[in-house]
Amino acid sequence: MDAAREHLLADGVIPRHLERQVRPQVLQSWKRSLRSGAQLANPALTFKGEHHARAALRLAADPVLSRLAEQLAGLEAGILLADHEATLVHRWMPDRSVVPMFDRINANAGFDNSEESIGTNGCGSVIETGVSIQVSGPEHLADALRPFTCVGVPVHHPITRRLEAVVTLSCRATSGNPLLTPLMTSTAQEVESRLLAQATTSERQLLDAYLVAIGSRRAPTAAIGQDIFIAGPKVTDLLEGVDRALLWEHVRGVALGSVSDLGALGQLTEGRFRIVRCQPVDRDGTVIGALVEFEVARAEREPRGLDVGPLPRPTVSLPGQSPAVVTAIAHATRLAARGVPMLIDGEPGVGKFALARAVLAAAQVADDDVVVIDAAEGWTDGTPPFVSRLRAALAGEPGALLLRHLEQLSSESAAAAASLLETDDAAAPAPRIVATLTTTAAARDDDAGFALRRLVDTVGVGRVTVPPLRDRQEDIGPTAAALLDKHRGERPLRFSSAALRCLMRAPWPGNLRQLEATIRGVVSTCIGPEIGADALPVELQGSSRRRELTAIEELELGAILTALRQHDGNKVAAAQAIGISRSTLYRKLQAYRLDPDTQYF
Numbered sequence: 001m002d003a004a005r006e007h008l009l010a011d012g013v014i015p016r017h018l019e020r021q022v023r024p025q026v027l028q029s030w031k032r033s034l035r036s037g038a039q040l041a042n043p044a045l046t047f048k049g050e051h052h053a054r055a056a057l058r059l060a061a062d063p064v065l066s067r068l069a070e071q072l073a074g075l076e077a078g079i080l081l082a083d084h085e086a087t088l089v090h091r092w093m094p095d096r097s098v099v100p101m102f103d104r105i106n107a108n109a110g111f112d113n114s115e116e117s118i119g120t121n122g123c124g125s126v127i128e129t130g131v132s133i134q135v136s137g138p139e140h141l142a143d144a145l146r147p148f149t150c151v152g153v154p155v156h157h158p159i160t161r162r163l164e165a166v167v168t169l170s171c172r173a174t175s176g177n178p179l180l181t182p183l184m185t186s187t188a189q190e191v192e193s194r195l196l197a198q199a200t201t202s203e204r205q206l207l208d209a210y211l212v213a214i215g216s217r218r219a220p221t222a223a224i225g226q227d228i229f230i231a232g233p234k235v236t237d238l239l240e241g242v243d244r245a246l247l248w249e250h251v252r253g254v255a256l257g258s259v260s261d262l263g264a265l266g267q268l269t270e271g272r273f274r275i276v277r278c279q280p281v282d283r284d285g286t287v288i289g290a291l292v293e294f295e296v297a298r299a300e301r302e303p304r305g306l307d308v309g310p311l312p313r314p315t316v317s318l319p320g321q322s323p324a325v326v327t328a329i330a331h332a333t334r335l336a337a338r339g340v341p342m343l344i345d346g347e348p349g350v351g352k353f354a355l356a357r358a359v360l361a362a363a364q365v366a367d368d369d370v371v372v373i374d375a376a377e378g379w380t381d382g383t384p385p386f387v388s389r390l391r392a393a394l395a396g397e398p399g400a401l402l403l404r405h406l407e408q409l410s411s412e413s414a415a416a417a418a419s420l421l422e423t424d425d426a427a428a429p430a431p432r433i434v435a436t437l438t439t440t441a442a443a444r445d446d447d448a449g450f451a452l453r454r455l456v457d458t459v460g461v462g463r464v465t466v467p468p469l470r471d472r473q474e475d476i477g478p479t480a481a482a483l484l485d486k487h488r489g490e491r492p493l494r495f496s497s498a499a500l501r502c503l504m505r506a507p508w509p510g511n512l513r514q515l516e517a518t519i520r521g522v523v524s525t526c527i528g529p530e531i532g533a534d535a536l537p538v539e540l541q542g543s544s545r546r547r548e549l550t551a552i553e554e555l556e557l558g559a560i561l562t563a564l565r566q567h568d569g570n571k572v573a574a575a576q577a578i579g580i581s582r583s584t585l586y587r588k589l590q591a592y593r594l595d596p597d598t599q600y601f
């Protein structure tokens, strides 16, 4: 590792035989740090200026991090909280004995912990990628940081989902432990929950209005209020630099009817966006915000418009308003925009490939620049075609590599692919890498599993899971309507509400692929114009016989299924997350006529 680091610092490249000694996530960070001109010779962090921590963040983080610090007493560790720009906000030091060690590098409020400032580290590297990292002793590029092991995890704002802060646990280099990452992840989640609890009723109302709007609208939309801005990553990126306070002033004026010129709003975005619609959101007669619909200026438009479009070329505006999907899309888009290698996993047919194409398009990677290599495509004369194609693709320096169906690779191919991807030249422009892994593939033998895991670690610096359709029932209606639109041709077909109910209650083990195939089948046989429940395949018709759920029950069921999915079907953990007992969870599942052991997660 030291030899690799010295080569990188001296020549800007690492010889191939040494690259393997460095974990891919760390290697990427080293390269970023060098490219950004990090001041690696600095003996300590530099002062960034008087820091005005936002009260809400401190309020949410203080009790959680103080309690963690108490629990860590005697372990010679410190907890650091940094804002979204890597400026340290506060530190919690339970052991006086290590305070001088932290003081020596200025690990204190107001100091800059970015990669740009001091190279690879457990805070700045999280800001760059949006994902957790553990950086141990010699993995730091700057000598000053080598006595430490640091585990950093991101804290996202629970409503806007933007990166809000980073919490880092730092200890002596020799005290690193892989268990620290899950510990810090749950700590960050606790801070996020407290931020959500602190959010005002108006913010929550605006979020609800936004989620409903993006489910039914195709145009890029933002919800804008006095101190809040909720939008997808594309709108957020394109509005970067626009004065939010000024934007809110204009939006408020239009919402209240005192400003009528929507074009004037467009000028704020320097012509990149035109604002075409502004719908007030009010609470007890007071305007608390507005839903603003944008039109993207021609030059910025995504290559294939904003509808579902013929696959495989959809856009990030895939139908779906469930928080799980909105979060997955936002996370994937953020990773793609930052060029972080990413693995998208999920059950068969959930739309991993479609999402991968969409986020690459949103990151402005031209179609011609994306090389797709599918491991499910056959073998010829003993040469593993996947590896040959990968080698050839890398030689052509593509803009992006989209690797599909990694689970299909043999042990040899997975190992060879990992080596090829790990040994790219530090000085050469690295392609963006997005890979997909279908998670219910048949079990593999240990050897293949090990090789695959190495490849998955290499490409999966960022991980995104696309949830199965049965865990997001609210997406089925809009998706079915979009797919019907896609396949109905000129015929004015529509689903009856009974048919939609059947579609929403079916378990869809084949996910979107199965839903689309079903809709194509129905379109080819139905007479129309209304598609009734009886026009659906017989096995779907039965699912309408389950009793109607009230709106509250739908919400409760959604929360239960989401918690179960997030905890891999673990009922105790899911029940705890929702705040009910395990027996209540079972009772509720039975009341909804769901089989707790097999059906829905």
Ligand SMILES: Nc1ncnc2c1ncn2[C@@H]1O[C@H](COP(=O)(O)OP(=O)(O)OP(=O)(O)O)[C@@H](O)[C@H]1O
Residues within 6 Å of the ligand: 308, 311, 314, 318, 319, 346, 347, 348, 349, 350, 351, 352, 353, 354, 355, 436, 437, 438, 479, 483, 512, 513, 516
């Ligand atoms: N957002 C979407 N809306 C509607 N249909 C979609 C969407 N995304 C994908 N599909 C449909 O689902 C099918 C499966 O999509 P895709 O190939 O992206 O899934 P996948 O998860 O990569 O599948 P697998 O892992 O099984 O190969 C596509 O052929 C398309 O018909």
